[in-house]
Amino acid sequence: MKKTPKMKFSRKDLLDIESLSSDEIRLILDTAKPFKDLFTRSVKKVPPLKGKTVLLLFYEPSTRTRTSFEIAAKRLSADVANFAVSTSSVVKGESILDTIATLQSMNVDFIVVRHSVSGVPNLIARQTSASVINAGDGFHAHPTQALLDASTLDEIFDDLRAKKILIVGDILHSRVARSTSRCLHYLGMKTAVFGAGTLIPSSVPPHLTVFDQFDEAMRWKPDVIYLLRLQLERQKANFFPSMREYHSVFGITRERFRQISDEGIYIMHPGPVNRGVELIDEVMDYDRCLINRQVENGIAVRMSVLYLLHLAVDEKTPAVAQAS
Amino acid sequence: MGRVLFQRGWVVTEDARAPELRDVLVENGRIAGVDPHIEVDAATPVIDCNEKFLVPGLFDMHVHLREPGREDKETLETGTEAAVNGGITGILAMPNTEPAIDTGGMVRFVLNLARERSRIPVYTAGCVSRGRAGRELAEIGDMVEKGAVMITDDGDPVSDARLLRRAMEYSRNFKLLIGSHAEVRELSEGGVVNEGAVSYKLGLPGIPSASEEIAIDRDLRIAQWTRARIHIHHVSASGSIEIIRRFKQQGLPVSCEVTPHHLIFCDKDIVDYNTNLKMNPPLRRDEDRARLLEGLKEGVIDCIATDHAPHTTYEKNEDYCSAPFGIIGLETALLSLYTHLIKTERLSWGRLASAFSSNPRKLLGLDPVSIRRGNRADFLVFDPQKKTRVDRAFLKSKSCNTPFLGKDLDGSVELVTVSGQIVLDRTKDGRNRVTCSSK
Numbered sequence: 001m002k003k004t005p006k007m008k009f010s011r012k013d014l015l016d017i018e019s020l021s022s023d024e025i026r027l028i029l030d031t032a033k034p035f036k037d038l039f040t041r042s043v044k045k046v047p048p049l050k051g052k053t054v055l056l057l058f059y060e061p062s063t064r065t066r067t068s069f070e071i072a073a074k075r076l077s078a079d080v081a082n083f084a085v086s087t088s089s090v091v092k093g094e095s096i097l098d099t100i101a102t103l104q105s106m107n108v109d110f111i112v113v114r115h116s117v118s119g120v121p122n123l124i125a126r127q128t129s130a131s132v133i134n135a136g137d138g139f140h141a142h143p144t145q146a147l148l149d150a151s152t153l154d155e156i157f158d159d160l161r162a163k164k165i166l167i168v169g170d171i172l173h174s175r176v177a178r179s180t181s182r183c184l185h186y187l188g189m190k191t192a193v194f195g196a197g198t199l200i201p202s203s204v205p206p207h208l209t210v211f212d213q214f215d216e217a218m219r220w221k222p223d224v225i226y227l228l229r230l231q232l233e234r235q236k237a238n239f240f241p242s243m244r245e246y247h248s249v250f251g252i253t254r255e256r257f258r259q260i261s262d263e264g265i266y267i268m269h270p271g272p273v274n275r276g277v278e279l280i281d282e283v284m285d286y287d288r289c290l291i292n293r294q295v296e297n298g299i300a301v302r303m304s305v306l307y308l309l310h311l312a313v314d315e316k317t318p319a320v321a322q323a324s
Numbered sequence: 325m326g327r328v329l330f331q332r333g334w335v336v337t338e339d340a341r342a343p344e345l346r347d348v349l350v351e352n353g354r355i356a357g358v359d360p361h362i363e364v365d366a367a368t369p370v371i372d373c374n375e376k377f378l379v380p381g382l383f384d385m386h387v388h389l390r391e392p393g394r395e396d397k398e399t400l401e402t403g404t405e406a407a408v409n410g411g412i413t414g415i416l417a418m419p420n421t422e423p424a425i426d427t428g429g430m431v432r433f434v435l436n437l438a439r440e441r442s443r444i445p446v447y448t449a450g451c452v453s454r455g456r457a458g459r460e461l462a463e464i465g466d467m468v469e470k471g472a473v474m475i476t477d478d479g480d481p482v483s484d485a486r487l488l489r490r491a492m493e494y495s496r497n498f499k500l501l502i503g504s505h506a507e508v509r510e511l512s513e514g515g516v517v518n519e520g521a522v523s524y525k526l527g528l529p530g531i532p533s534a535s536e537e538i539a540i541d542r543d544l545r546i547a548q549w550t551r552a553r554i555h556i557h558h559v560s561a562s563g564s565i566e567i568i569r570r571f572k573q574q575g576l577p578v579s580c581e582v583t584p585h586h587l588i589f590c591d592k593d594i595v596d597y598n599t600n601l602k603m604n605p606p607l608r609r610d611e612d613r614a615r616l617l618e619g620l621k622e623g624v625i626d627c628i629a630t631d632h633a634p635h636t637t638y639e640k641n642e643d644y645c646s647a648p649f650g651i652i653g654l655e656t657a658l659l660s661l662y663t664h665l666i667k668t669e670r671l672s673w674g675r676l677a678s679a680f681s682s683n684p685r686k687l688l689g690l691d692p693v694s695i696r697r698g699n700r701a702d703f704l705v706f707d708p709q710k711k712t713r714v715d716r717a718f719l720k721s722k723s724c725n726t727p728f729l730g731k732d733l734d735g736s737v738e739l740v741t742v743s744g745q746i747v748l749d750r751t752k753d754g755r756n757r758v759t760c761s762s763k
Contacts, residue, residue, distance in 0.1 A: 095638060097641050115643070117644060118526055118645075119528070119644045122596050123641075126596070137527070138528065138645075140526060140527025141527065178527060203520040
């Protein structure tokens with residue numbers, strides 16, 4: 001069923017999931033597999049990006065995603081530079097375009113960007129000849145997270161079509177929910193969300209079923225439950241009254257965990273986990289908890305994305321030179 | 325200029341169903357005759373309008389001139405020149421300058437500046453509250469005495485219902501129009517696009533329609549019981565139309581305006597985070613846009629006003645959340661309405677003339693400029709065959725934050741007269757490159 005489509009990847013940037021075709025998604029997942037096989041070897045490095053520079057431009061603090069991109073780039077033999085922007089310098093007065101002009105002059109080949117405002121990677125991509133990879137922007141998109149989630153489920157299930165995933169938590173403020181649900185929808189999965197009414201967008205796309213109660217969502221018989229990280233400061237803005245209540249109404253409690261393990265439902269989470277909020281401790285040791293596998297696949301998928309963008313851009317450059 | 329004959333133009337009137345081919349004689353700044361054929365002696369200059377449209381001078385009752393305070397964005401001079409460039413022969417300036425126009429002295433400052441720098445009549449609104457802070461009443465009487473024709477805290481709602489009540493009661497003594505920027509801040513705060521499918525898709529914080537609808541309903545209820553004359557600025561949501569219609573049916577003296585951009589664009593048009601489509605109120609759904617056009621045709625919406633809001637390019641180049649709200653509109657209003665609505669016969673010239681020329685003047689107690697014998701000769705010659713490229717060379721505004729930048733719009737404002745004086749003649753204006761259509 002999972003045959004590799006005969007197609008080429010011809011993009012400069014990876015900004016979101018929405019603009020990808022399911023064939024392109026499939027190509028990224030398939031390209032990730034041989035990279036993942038490398039990880040079991042003692043030498044995990046391959047040469048395709050030798051001499052290329054990958055710049056990590058993180059306007060928002062991140063450890064996992066940044067490290068994952070750094071390892072991915074290094075395993076492809078690229079040089080990696082960090083352009084650490086503290087959150088304080090994002091405040092008015094510092095222009096993103098000025099920063100990009102600086103980076104453009106440094107002739108980097110890839111810019112991996114994370115920003116707290118949606119659309120900033122698009123803004124940057126328009127202004128630079130480097131390939132821009134969105135590592136998360138505002139509530140908009142986190143395409144490599146979606147791809148690593150898809151790659152993880154692709155390993156678990158023989159056929160993703162008609163499999164069901166329930167995404168639980170803060171959908172409103174989540175780029176992960178937006179990108180992952182769309183990606184899995186493109187691959188044929190059924191997608192649903194459940195969470196506090198305050199954290200569910202007033203308008204969701206037709207591919208997302210919204211459940212108001214946990215029991216109702218469980219009767220839908222999901223194959224996978226995807227828990228989102230709760231930003232604890234949301235409590236201050238009255239999105240929910242207390243952590244304790246949040247856990248008992250919207251979290252994976254002991255009782256719910258029993259039902260989940262009885263039914264053999266897989267658990268996913270983009271990390272980092274708030275133990276005792278989204279889930280109880282025991283879930284982390286559950287044999288169908290895929291969290292660590294997601295992290296591992298993250299590196300392979302990001303290698304795949306860097307590699308495919310590199311091929312796409314490299315192929316175009318000589319063609320342009322010939323034409324002129 | 326004593327006497328000029330404008331020959332063979334399609335004269336647009338707010339009552340006629342379709343424009344009629346007429347000669348228009350201008351004498352001493354006034355219209356001396358409108359007839360199918362007017363004979364003049366050889367000494368009278370004749371301007372051959374060659375079946376172009378003669379449109380009554382437009383009046384924009386919602387303009388941010390930015391002077392004083394942000395002269396880097398616009399000045400009274402560049403703003404009024406931009407108006408002329410778009411066929412607008414009268415404007416109402418909003419008082420949210422820095423400092424705000426909240427005293428008689430500030431009103432006098434603006435009007436004196438206009439006397440020196442503007443070639444078209446400039447009117448100004450004054451603030452409802454001191455410093456637009458929404459806490460204490462501004463000296464409304466003094467501002468009226470110095471010439472203010474409306475009070476409004478535009479840019480911000482008067483959130484305190486008790487202050488609004490006082491302002492409405494007090495404005496009654498001066499028969500003054502009170503403008504309402506209708507928004508429940510607690511519901512809209514932080515939002516940058518309409519809340520709905522598009523805010524989900526773009527991952528941007530939303531502004532729900534209810535924020536506007538609730539505020540309009542509240543303001544109209546207060547106006548009803550205080551017997552105030554109220555004008556709702558820039559209506560954007562379909563629900564607002566229904567609320568305003570209901571109060572109009574009950575006899576409340578309420579009026580409202582819609583901007584060209586809310587008639588032409590909807591939130592789905594925001595692609596690639598284009599900040600030149602970011603304004604407050606935000607572009608709503610396609611259904612809202614359709615409903616606004618119906619409301620305009622039915623007369624629930626009285627006026628078209630641009631909400632001309634100049635901002636610098638560097639500010640608009642910020643990310644979508646940091647970039648300021650607002651776009652310029654004086655120079656593209658008529659062209660874009662012609663291109664998108666009149667040419668496609670979704671809006672008539674007559675309705676445009678009433679909503680964009682006679683109604684705003686009527687609301688503010690100003691003389692009409694319909695192309696009729698005896699009226700002041702304020703009108704423009706519009707060539708529907710030409711195209712106008714909206715670029716830096718065309719724009720007279722200091723700012724160029726418009727979604728039409730770099731695009732061609734149908735039609736061209738060829739000539740503008742104010743009190744019989746020709747203030748714009750495109751054929752003689754070397755700076756403006758006006759490309760002809762290919763046919």
